[in-house]
Amino acid sequence: MSKVITITSGKGGVGKTTTSAAFATGLAQRGNKTVVIDFDVGLRNLDLIMGVERRVVFDFINVINGDANLNQALIKDKRVDNLYIFPTSQTRDKDALSKEGVARVINELRDNFDYIICDSPAGIEHGALTALYHADAAIIVTNPEVSSVRDSDRILGMLASKSRRAEENEAPVDEYLLLTRYSPERVERGEMLSIEDVQEILSVPLIGVIPESEAVLKASNTGMPVILDVESSAGIAYGDAVARFLGEQREMRFLKAQKKSLLRTLFGKA
Amino acid sequence: MMMSIMERLFRKRNDTASVAKERLQIVLAHERAGRTAPDFLPLLQKELLSVVAKYLEVEDEMIKITLEKAGEVSVLEINVELDKARIRKSLPIAEKPPIETKKAAVGL
Numbered sequence: 001m002s003k004v005i006t007i008t009s010g011k012g013g014v015g016k017t018t019t020s021a022a023f024a025t026g027l028a029q030r031g032n033k034t035v036v037i038d039f040d041v042g043l044r045n046l047d048l049i050m051g052v053e054r055r056v057v058f059d060f061i062n063v064i065n066g067d068a069n070l071n072q073a074l075i076k077d078k079r080v081d082n083l084y085i086f087p088t089s090q091t092r093d094k095d096a097l098s099k100e101g102v103a104r105v106i107n108e109l110r111d112n113f114d115y116i117i118c119d120s121p122a123g124i125e126h127g128a129l130t131a132l133y134h135a136d137a138a139i140i141v142t143n144p145e146v147s148s149v150r151d152s153d154r155i156l157g158m159l160a161s162k163s164r165r166a167e168e169n170e171a172p173v174d175e176y177l178l179l180t181r182y183s184p185e186r187v188e189r190g191e192m193l194s195i196e197d198v199q200e201i202l203s204v205p206l207i208g209v210i211p212e213s214e215a216v217l218k219a220s221n222t223g224m225p226v227i228l229d230v231e232s233s234a235g236i237a238y239g240d241a242v243a244r245f246l247g248e249q250r251e252m253r254f255l256k257a258q259k260k261s262l263l264r265t266l267f268g269k270a
Numbered sequence: 271m272m273m274s275i276m277e278r279l280f281r282k283r284n285d286t287a288s289v290a291k292e293r294l295q296i297v298l299a300h301e302r303a304g305r306t307a308p309d310f311l312p313l314l315q316k317e318l319l320s321v322v323a324k325y326l327e328v329e330d331e332m333i334k335i336t337l338e339k340a341g342e343v344s345v346l347e348i349n350v351e352l353d354k355a356r357i358r359k360s361l362p363i364a365e366k367p368p369i370e371t372k373k374a375a376v377g378l
Contacts, residue, residue, distance in 0.1 A: 157305050190285030190286065197290075
């Protein structure tokens with residue numbers, strides 16, 4: 001059975017596209033035929049994060065309007081088998097995502113893929129609501145910070161009332177919390193909400209904790225999903241999150257503050 | 271919900287995280303309550319007001335409607351504040367209120 005997973009947050013800049021790229025890549029690496037769709041019409045960025053920006057010919061809106069078919073628009077990843085990128089339009093506005101058009105495309109993708117990852121735009125407007133409408137599961141990307149937690153709560157409300165599953169009285173969308181940009185050092189100093197704090201407030205099962213990591217920016221600089229950087233804490237943490245999503249038991253890592261050795265302090269290597 | 275006195279006393283000097291948590295819990299409790307209110311409540315309030323206004327001179331803010339969930343039961347509470355209400359001099363002719371209501375209204 002094909003599954004639609006929406007990566008959402010309400011707030012911008014918390015790591016939705018980074019997470020979409022990582023999850024899609026991780027699921028494909030494990031042998032699942034996966035497509036990742038950019039729903040952020042007019043602000044296309046998934047192509048850059050996936051490193052396929054020079055291979056975009058047709059986009060989501062072209063397919064909705066019937067100007068191109070799916071096979072012409074899907075970009076096959078060159079690093080990982082089973083992985084396809086579906087870019088959005090950079091020129092049109094968000095209203096170009098018609099309800100019927102999106103439903104038709106999603107249903108066609110359901111026939112051909114195991115996982116359909118929807119990278120939601122920020123906000124609670126048409127684009128974000130369209131991205132969450134077809135969700136079977138949702139990953140709520142949240143930073144341990146007041147505005148992000150509040151917006152995540154708002155998006156959880158939307159999932160419970162505005163998704164297709166809610167409208168058609170089906171089983172509710174499976175919700176998972178992914179905490180990103182987590183800094184155990186700052187949590188220990190009482191400067192940052194802890195995992196337990198955020199979980200207590202949002203009451204959503206935790207799928208992973210991604211530590212604040214320089215690897216995320218480095219990966220986006222080069223157009224490589226950070227999950228492929230298996231040396232980095234963020235890459236490893238994303239790998240764990242994907243494994244948990246697929247039902248594996250894995251302990252959370254990188255939750256304790258690193259004790260800086262004298263040498264590290266002297267030479268400033270984080 | 272509120273932090274215990276002990277927690278407040280022993281809060282670290284730079285512990286801004288617990289302030290964040292407390293603020294979030296309060297604001298979200300408020301926002302969630304508003305979110306679950308069904309869309310028809312404002313309309314219900316307006317229509318009830320127009321019915322009551324046929325008999326009594328009432329202002330908008332004198333009617334309060336809340337819908338609260340307690341376990342499996344939902345309670346629809348309608349409060350009409352009558353302290354300042356005055357009985358209308360000209361009651362609708364076709365639908366005169368029953369005698370008892372009139373008696374009760376005299377006491378207002």
